[in-house]
Amino acid sequence: GAVLLQGQVIVIPPPALLSRIIRKADIPYESGLSATSLATKEPVSEFELAMQLGIYGADLSYLISYDRTDEVTLCLARIRVLADRLDIMNAVDSSLITAIEQGMPEPGALLGLHSDLFRAFEEYLRTNNRPEVSKGILIGGWVESLHHLAGLSDSTTTLDPPLAEQRYSAFGILRLAKTINDPTMTNLLPALSALCDELTALEHRYTFRDPMHDKREHITYLRSESVVEYTQEQMESLHGLIATLRQQILLP
Numbered sequence: 001g002a003v004l005l006q007g008q009v010i011v012i013p014p015p016a017l018l019s020r021i022i023r024k025a026d027i028p029y030e031s032g033l034s035a036t037s038l039a040t041k042e043p044v045s046e047f048e049l050a051m052q053l054g055i056y057g058a059d060l061s062y063l064i065s066y067d068r069t070d071e072v073t074l075c076l077a078r079i080r081v082l083a084d085r086l087d088i089m090n091a092v093d094s095s096l097i098t099a100i101e102q103g104m105p106e107p108g109a110l111l112g113l114h115s116d117l118f119r120a121f122e123e124y125l126r127t128n129n130r131p132e133v134s135k136g137i138l139i140g141g142w143v144e145s146l147h148h149l150a151g152l153s154d155s156t157t158t159l160d161p162p163l164a165e166q167r168y169s170a171f172g173i174l175r176l177a178k179t180i181n182d183p184t185m186t187n188l189l190p191a192l193s194a195l196c197d198e199l200t201a202l203e204h205r206y207t208f209r210d211p212m213h214d215k216r217e218h219i220t221y222l223r224s225e226s227v228v229e230y231t232q233e234q235m236e237s238l239h240g241l242i243a244t245l246r247q248q249i250l251l252p
Contacts, residue, residue, distance in 0.1 A: 012138055012141075012142050012169050012172060012173065013145070013166075013169060014061075014115065014118075014141070015057060015058035015060075015061040015062070015141045015144070015145045016061040016112075016114050016115050018058075018061075018145045018148065018149065018162065019061040019062050019064070019065040019145075019148070020065065021159075021162050022062070022065060022148065022149070022152060022159065023065045023066070025158045025159060027152050027158065027159070029066040029068065030151060030152055033059075033062065033147065033148055033151045033152070034059040034062060034063060034071060034075065035052075035055050035056060035059055035144070035250055036056070036059060036071060036074050036075050036078065038250060038251070039252070040052070040250045040251065040252075041250065041251060041252040043082070043085075045182065045183070045184055046086065046132070046133060046136075047132055047133070047136045047180065047182040047184050047185060048136075048184050049082050049085050049086050049133075049136075050086065050132070050133040050134075050135070050136025050137050050140065051136045051137070051139060051140035051184075051249055052078075052082055052140060052249075052250070053079060053082040053083060053086065053121075053136070053137050053140065054136060054137035054138060054139060054140025054141035054142075054143075054144065055140040055141065055143070055144040055249070055250065056075055056078050056079050056082065057079065057114075057117075057118055057137065057140075057141050057144075058140070058141040058142075058144035058145045058148065059075050059144060060072065060075045060076060060079065060100075060114055061114050062148050063075055064100075064114055072100070072101075073101060076097070076100060076101060080097070083121065086133060088121050088124050088125065088133070091120050091121060091123070091124030092117060092120045092121070093120070096113060096116055096117055096120070097117075099113055100113050100114065100117065118137070121137065122134060122137075125137075132180060132181075132182065135176055135177075135179070135180055136180075138173075138176070139173060139176065139177060139192075140249065142166075142169065142173055143242070143245055143246055143249065144246070146163065146166060146195075146242045147242055147243070147246050149162060149163040149166075150163060150238065150239045150242045150243070153235075153239075160230070160235055161228070163235070163238065164199075164202055164228040164229075164230045164235070164238075165228050166199055167199045167200055167202045167204065167228050169199075170195070170196040170199035170200050171196070171200060173192070173196055174192065174193060174196040174197075174200075177189060177192055177193075187248070188245065188248055188249065191241070191244055191245040191248055192245055194241050194244075194245075195238070195241040195242060195245055198234070198237055198238055198241055199238065201234075202228050202229065202230050202234065203228070203229040203230075204228055204229075
């Protein structure tokens with residue numbers, strides 16, 4: 001997702017992209033990572049509704065990528081309720097919801113429909129000048145996507161690099177959060193700041209290598225490497241900070 005803030009575009013990797021990374025890593029499905037398995041607190045303010053919508057949106061992409069039909073249906077039902085309460089469900093063509101409910105043979109195609117769904121929400125919110133709702137959806141989805149990466153990486157280190165790469169997103173997320181005038185965000189800001197500070201403290205290493213030119217094919221191959229470095233202690237700290245923030249958002 002992207003948000004225009006003070007003339008600058010802040011880009012956050014959409015949950016569907018991170019779900020594709022997870023599936024590409026060929027990691028077995030882990031139950032209990034979705035918020036649909038929790039007794040979550042009742043959202044009251046519009047911003048709380050928006051954050052939960054972002055969280056279930058990230059869960060939907062995670063469940064779609066593992067072809068969990070029953071859980072997808074439950075998650076989609078919660079998304080409907082939240083979107084109705086935010087008065088944005090009318091922005092979505094009913095055929096799109098039906099297509100997601102019916103499923104498709106290829107999870108990648110279904111993730112495309114997921115992107116279409118949240119793009120419709122975003123366009124409606126932008127047209128109707130409701131930026132705080134957009135910000136809530138974006139932050140909620142980002143936190144939940146990090147939760148998926150952290151939860152699955154408990155059994156493998158394959159997902160540690162993409163989690164560390166959220167260092168780049170953390171700068172924008174924190175800037176975004178500080179523009180939100182809502183009591184809920186005020187209460188969450190210490191935990192969110194701690195997480196973003198831990199991410200941005202990770203070292204970034206850039207190694208330049210001369211590009212390679214293929215004159216016959218008229219193609220230039222870029223060979224420079226950009227890596228976020230981290231220790232196991234830093235990764236364990238990130239896992240704890242993600243869990244703490246998510247609990248504050250979701251649990252009574």
